[in-house]
Amino acid sequence: EPEVTQTPSHQVTQMGQEVILRCVPISNHLYFYWYRQILGQKVEFLVSFYNNEISEKSEIFDDQFSVERPDGSNFTLKIRSTKLEDSAMYFCASKGSGGFGNEQFFGPGTRLTVL
Amino acid sequence: QKEVEQDPGPLSVPEGAIVSLNCTYSNSAFQYFMWYRQYSRKGPELLMYTYSSGNKEDGRFTAQVDKSSKYISLFIRDSQPSDSATYLCAMVVPGNQFYFGTGTSLTVIP
Numbered sequence: 001e002p003e004v005t006q007t008p009s010h011q012v013t014q015m016g017q018e019v020i021l022r023c024v025p026i027s028n029h030l031y032f033y034w035y036r037q038i039l040g041q042k043v044e045f046l047v048s049f050y051n052n053e054i055s056e057k058s059e060i061f062d063d064q065f066s067v068e069r070p071d072g073s074n075f076t077l078k079i080r081s082t083k084l085e086d087s088a089m090y091f092c093a094s095k096g097s098g099g100f101g102n103e104q105f106f107g108p109g110t111r112l113t114v115l
Numbered sequence: 116q117k118e119v120e121q122d123p124g125p126l127s128v129p130e131g132a133i134v135s136l137n138c139t140y141s142n143s144a145f146q147y148f149m150w151y152r153q154y155s156r157k158g159p160e161l162l163m164y165t166y167s168s169g170n171k172e173d174g175r176f177t178a179q180v181d182k183s184s185k186y187i188s189l190f191i192r193d194s195q196p197s198d199s200a201t202y203l204c205a206m207v208v209p210g211n212q213f214y215f216g217t218g219t220s221l222t223v224i225p
Contacts, residue, residue: 004158042203045212045213103164107158108158
């Protein structure tokens with residue numbers, strides 16, 4: 001069964017460093033998303049991406065964040081200068097255009113720890 | 116006011132019990148209502164979805180939506196230890212972002 005994969009599973013970084021979180025969406029999907037979940041809190045929407053551009057972003061997704069689909073398979077989230085409060089689980093999700101339509105398939109997440 | 120409110124629990128029940136999980140929301144434009152299950156260290160996994168008001172049943176799971184009260188529920192019958200997880204409600208205006216509840220942590224005790 002196709003699935004969304006994410007690497008690394010756990011990333012530890014120093015405050016102020018840049019990190020890149022990687023995702024491989026399901027191959028025929030067209031819509032891509034990043035969410036984050038701070039420990040003990042709700043899953044929060046960061047950004048959606050379609051047709052090689054951002055279609056929607058939340059207030060959390062400020063200038064420190066960027067997304068890219070550098071090739072036909074990867075979808076990345078870059079945090080330019082990490083802050084302590086960026087420590088969270090980051091989930092990638094993808095969605096096709098058929099079936100339920102709104103069903104997003106989530107990856108297992110990357111745990112980011114900023115020291 | 117938060118878009119979606121969900122009691123975080125934790126909820127602990129004996130095996131075989133009926134579990135009721137609930138969310139309330141404020142945005143009357145939401146049209147799709149979903150329940151996700153999240154095991155520890157895993158991403159959310161879609162359990163069920165409902166479009167607009169009404170009930171939907173899938174095995175031991177029943178999802179209910181009451182748009183007049185802005186209230187949704189997930190019922191789990193004959194709960195099993197394998198149902199132990201965090202259950203997240205999520206809602207969406209088609210074409211827009213998902214709004215998640217905080218999740219309710221459920222433990223089913225054998």
